[in-house]
Amino acid sequence: MQSVQFEAPGTVDEAVALLAGAAGDARILAGGTDLLVQLRAHMIDPSLIVDIKKIDETRSLTKNADGSYTIGAAYAGAEATERDDITKDWPGVVEGWDLIGSTQIQGRASLGGNLCNASPAGDSVPAMIAAGMTANIAGPNGRRTIPVEDVPVSPGKTSLAKGEFIVSFNLPARPKGGGDAYLRLIPRTEMDIAVVGCGVALVLDDSGTVTSAKVSLGAVSAKVLVVEDAAKAIIGTKLDNDAMAKLDAACQAAASPINDKRGTIEYRTKIAGVLARRAAKIAADRARSQ
């Protein structure tokens, strides 16, 4: 294990320069809840750790004039749950974030970290995708913004280039008639990695018909999935039994999970359908109750 340098820059540009100039593997420290575990287990051997938490942009959560949100990549879940505004507008995004680990993990867990750890089971990711969030990335070639689903590539790997890091996220304004939800299945009541996770965001018109929807599944594939057939199954419906059955089937069909210590292929596939139905119902109830 090589000795590892530690820096805590105050600006994005400083951080970019440090990352781009690193001799070996350089890692971002946001909440540290994945990084420190991997460091101790000798799963990674970085030459440089860059703490981004001194950069204001990564640590703020702002509701913009148009109702959208800008969320710092290192903003902690515990802080988000204390904000009435985002919790009211996007309860699914917040509950996905809030489900990452224990209260102690919540004191540190960030959307940037959860997304860039690129675990297919990351709790915050399905709801982020369903809500249509985008990531603001800074790097040696300047800034760029991409949909969050384009960040993870495969377990542990992101599409970010050397020297790039996520500074913040954009969360759209909640549309009128919109509702979202995140559900996960775990064997205990807390403290487990999701066996399956499902994020659903939808919009209901005044008649209660789904006019738009996005369904995202976690832990059933190498990366978090966007299930277009699932969305199609419920758009134009009032989420009647038939629509729910089609939603269930579409999610089961899209799932391509593995057998591992957290779940079997058979189980995960079934549960993908169950959670999608339940999450869609909660999202719809939330949409109606506005």
Place this chain on the structure above:
Amino acid sequence: MAKHHVSVTLNGEPTEFLCSTRQTLLDVLRDELNLTGSKEGCASGDCGACSVMVDGRLVCSCLVMGAECDGKSVETIEGMADGEKLHPLQQTFLEEAALQCGICTPGVLVAAKALLERNNNPTETQVRYWLAGNLCRCTGYDKIVRAVMKTAAEMRGGA
């Protein structure tokens, strides 16, 4: 590699320490500052025995780098009592036998204190979910939950 010189406010007192990049806050507390009240049960954030407050936030100290704490405030179990006067949680834990072997107790107390500072009237379910990150193998959690709720009632000024 040179060590990092870090200044924190520790249990209300200005404190300095040296640490390598790889040392977590837990390592620093136990090995550099001789504060062994915070325990290592897993070193991976799964057991909560290392719970401390950093800048007023409940965290696992095994998942905080020593080096990133410069300028922050850290509160550990050692700072919970006020001199000889136990915090109401500590006192109630003793009276209600909310500990058996005691290894999880510092972490549980720090976590419970953080809860009551945010919510002085938690339901049983809220207490259980808040403390889900503090593993206890001895008690089955029953007396711990009762002690937290009893303390909350006492601190609110009624039973």
Place this chain on the structure above:
Amino acid sequence: MAADKPDYKWVGTRTIRPDGHDKVTGRAKFGSDFTLSGMIHGRVLRSAHAHAVIKSIDTSAAEALPGVRAVITSKDFADQPSELAAAGEAMVNYKDMTRNVMAREKALYDGHAVAAVAATTVEIAEAALELIKVDYDVLPHVIDVDDAMQDGAPILDESLVPVGMDAKGPTNIAKRVEFTLGDAAKGFDAADVVLERSYKTAAVHQGYIEPHAVVSSVSEDGQAQIWCCTQGQFMVRTFTARLCGMPASSIRVTPSEIGGGFGGKTVVYLEPLATMLSKKAGKPVKMTMSREEVFRASGPTSAGSMTYKIGAKKDGTITAVEAEIRLLAGAFPGSPVQPACMCAVAPYDIENVHLVGYDVVVNRPKVAAYRAPGAPISAFGAESIIDELAKELGMDPLEIRAKNAAKDGTKAAYGPTFRNIGYEETVKQAQAHAHYTAPLGPNQGRGVASGFWFNIGGESSATVNINEDGTAVVVSGNPDIGGSRASLAMMAAEELGIDYSNVRPIIADTASVGYNFLTGGSRVTFATGLAVVEAARDAVRQLCERAAKIWEVDAEGVIWDDGHAKPASTNVGEFEPLSLASLAASASKTGGPICGHNAQNVQGAGPGFATHICDVEVDPETGCVTVLRYTAIQDVGRAIHPSYVEGQIQGGAAQGIGWALNEEYIYSDKGTLDNPGFLDYRIPVASDLPMIEAVMVEVPNDRHPYGVRGVGEVPIVPPMAAVANAIENATGVRMEALPMSPPRILAALDAARVKQAAE
């Protein structure tokens, strides 16, 4: 029948425990909290293979690394002959023990120690491990108990000769045990209903939150001082002395506070390694296990595979039980298959019982005792099949247990005749409890189960020293894993007649108190408590003698009452009572220091029984189980400190629930452990459990001055079947394998739905 409860001043009250303040402030020192100046750090190199011949180990590069002070392998430990020794409720063999602590010919499990290093820093020690070259010849492995018993299974030890049976050739079967009462075949003939079932349980770990830790310091004259978290400092002394080839008298072991043991800290792992490293390095050596090492390399309990057959008459009388119980021992013999058989149907009066048990070695860490070793496993089978029997006969599950209950005079299958037991009481209280008749909602079910554990006595030594100011110190030698030192102080205070706050209990090291058998077997409050009571009475005798001297009367004329020496009657004379404090103050003039002492091998441990009631809700679409309500009713003899007795009941029940629902060792197809951490080894968290109501039935043990029975182990015996029976009641589906995790329950529900649709 519970005797009328005497009016005690301290016994039966809820005092503040003497070690409590230190534990709520973080002051208390646990195993890894201890440091010595000049201390260096040890780390262990562990096999990543489940089964391999160790052809050679080259430590030269590690030894040459700057900062490394010592390197050890099995070459540093003398081989041990095959010889048994007691370790708590299990027996261990020195030949196996030295090999478990440091592999010799073979690596027998993923995590098996093959070498160890001590260096000035942890980083250097870990870097040194990477420089050790081990040449392995990897062999096929076997980790399932039934697979290991098959012909053609990979053999761990060609020289293993099974005890209790003949073997045709090399085998993994280390032992066969058999218990017979009556004639099972006749019993089945007489039955109206006969059921046969098979059950499996997974290996589970004791799950103590504190990993193993030790500091060992060997000086140039060969004197060793060891600080460690252990359930038995005398056991550590004996085993370390033996393995390291040192006289026991040259080793002084001080137990730290212990962060959980549950049986898992009744053996040595790091202590001989740290001692040998310290000897070689000439410096104190600190060693701790990481959480991963705890799972890979310290003893879980056995996985089990069982078949049960039960026969009964229409009226519910059980006429025969037959069972075969196969338990895995891990890499070396010693599963708790014997107690598993002995406890299986112990709550019941059954004329014809035939139990056979097999102890089988497999490529897993060597099992260690876990709270009532073996009994929860066999009880899962017995209590499940009894539940099915009740259903088959249309009988209430508590009614069938009451009908067949063991009582005073019942002969147990494992030999003794029960006397002075409280099982029936627990069943009656369960029947009468509001929980049993509370309404249930959709997808909800209720299950009951009973359980038994013998409890043990064993050797204890205690001293009660009277201080000059009239306070007392109680010196004993059992690490306190559940609040026992408070109970010891309370019993001493009761005997001496002084305030509890003036009695200070300490847990002494091996040089400062007589021999004590380790903390385990639910023995401390019972056996060490008895020694403490006798030692206090010895002190009281001496105090009376001093008063007699002062009053110039015969010693028989002095009695002790309420903390004072008093004349036995007015015939003896008119004397003002002399308080303990005044007698203590004048002790140097009346004969010298007053110390009460007692050392004995305590007999008469009263067995314990329990009956549990569990309500669950099962999500029919996900198989997730919520435990809604739990009541644990146990005969506790007499609760010296009721809060800590309740605590034992609640804690044991919680462990049983975890064992039932989500705990298991998960292995890769290479035989390596896939879940060596608390993330994927899933013990119950606070939000998983409801309040656990502990109902204490008191049928005092008449072999103890305060009626004490061991309480710590019984509560883990019923839960697995109680939960399984509740799940069956909720869903109609019988789970026959543990853990009953959501994927397994959903698969079983789906299979039942398919079957139902076909019918």
